[in-house]
Amino acid sequence: MTETGDIITLGGRQYKNNGVNTYSNTLELEALTNDYIDYSLRAGRPFRPFVASEFTTGIPVSLSSLKGKYVYVDFWGTWCSPCVSMIPTLKKLYRQVDKKRFEFLGIVGNDTPERLRAFIKKHEVKWPQVLSVGKTGLIDQYHVTTYPTSILLDPNGKVIAINLDLEKLETKLSELNK
Template identity: 30%
Template sequence: MKVIPIMVAVFAIVSSMQAQSTYTIKGNGKLIQDGDKLYLMYRQKGQSYLDSTVAKNHRFSFKGTISGEPFTASIYRNENPQFADIVRESLGVYLEPGTIVVNSKDTLKGATVGGTPLNNTYQLLQNKMQPFRHKYHGARNVDDLTAEERKDTALVHATEKAEIKRFKERVQIELDFAKEHPNSPVSLDVIVRYSGVRMMIDEVEKAYNALLPTLQSSEKGKYVHGMILKTNEIKVGQAMRDFTLKDMEGNIVQLSAFKGQYILLDFWASWCKPCREEHPNLKKLFEQYGAGNFKIVSVSIDERKNDWLAAVAKDQLTWTQLLDNTGTAVAKMYGVTSIPSNVLINPQGIIIKKDLKGGALVDELTSISANL
């Protein structure tokens, strides 16, 4: 087997004294047929790699070396992840010294993994998630709705609320696992994964605080700590932070100019699909309340001005549009770690809600509609 870098890179000279450790993956499964091709994909030191092997007698294996700390990888069957946009037949593993055992009763995605310390812990996490997956098997997300169903606003909002509820439940289960296993790098990886989710930042912080100090002070731990500090810079109940940015015509716009009205400060970008999908909802709300005491101020973090202008025109956005493309200073000011993101500000300039979208935003504006 030959490990192939996916992208051409400049090879650094690595000292021969650098310690390397060997890992072996041994897998088996009834549905794994002779001739099935399996791929192992991972990133190390900023470089993506792809290994491959061919199954025989319902078995497959990979062998390689790693340097430094263990890291995660994905195994795919019969689909090269280098070319496939969506790969369903996959399994996550930790590459660490020793023999990693993969047992697949049916699909690779449903296989169990073990044999090494981190993979044993990772499997415990998968076991903990199993009741959740069974409970919501077949549940539909907004993306699953047909074009005809999307015309039903009530259905879209109900589906969206259910989707958010499931997401919060899933994140909570995983963060609870992290708190139950504070000495495991698997727990730290869980916390890293959700450190940019503002709606769960309080639970992320609790899980982070439960970690061993050695994990907290690791590179990943420091990253999480920084994300927590950044997200907590802006909280409900705090005063809005004023700023000035240029609009589409190059005019200077100051946020405080809108004080005295309800302001939805919305952060987005032309390349952000969820942001663009929210625009029809914002358009309806602006048509309903925009003539009154409610204003939307959208701040794009696009680097290229033309991309931003083209997206505004295509989506037919008629409210105030501003560009924050000089280091995303305003987004950082508001603790934005991912988009879409927004804050709702009352006429007194106080932040009253964060990260509302879809039905949740509709419900909030309905509740204060007498003041709009």
């Protein structure tokens, strides 16, 4: 089975599945160039590069600036109770990892600057945060629809794992932190 957006190979060429055209009842495939990169949130695939402003400092943060580090990307919101309940454990894990080899990055969606600023201050969140706003925000660019959504990236920017529960995340970070 293939889903809309999947990359498939036919006769040695890569195509993107654009879904079924219901008018003609045909599968629409888009031929891809040889230099096409299949960015995805799936394990083993490269994570789409980005540049955004860190919320508290305004300093640009990008995936390329984090190259060489494992990166834990957390899509969350201050209004999301499962997200908020994870913060104490994430704070503990963030304190434990070697900052030369690891970075955490929060991407906050469906929120206001005022709520995020107050939350960061109250809960003493120390890792970089990006406030995703509107259709040009990172939440929409990555098609994130469920909170929290988390991705662990390797030092080359490829997805290692998605949505690890906190226990599995702690185990994985401990393995990688050796």
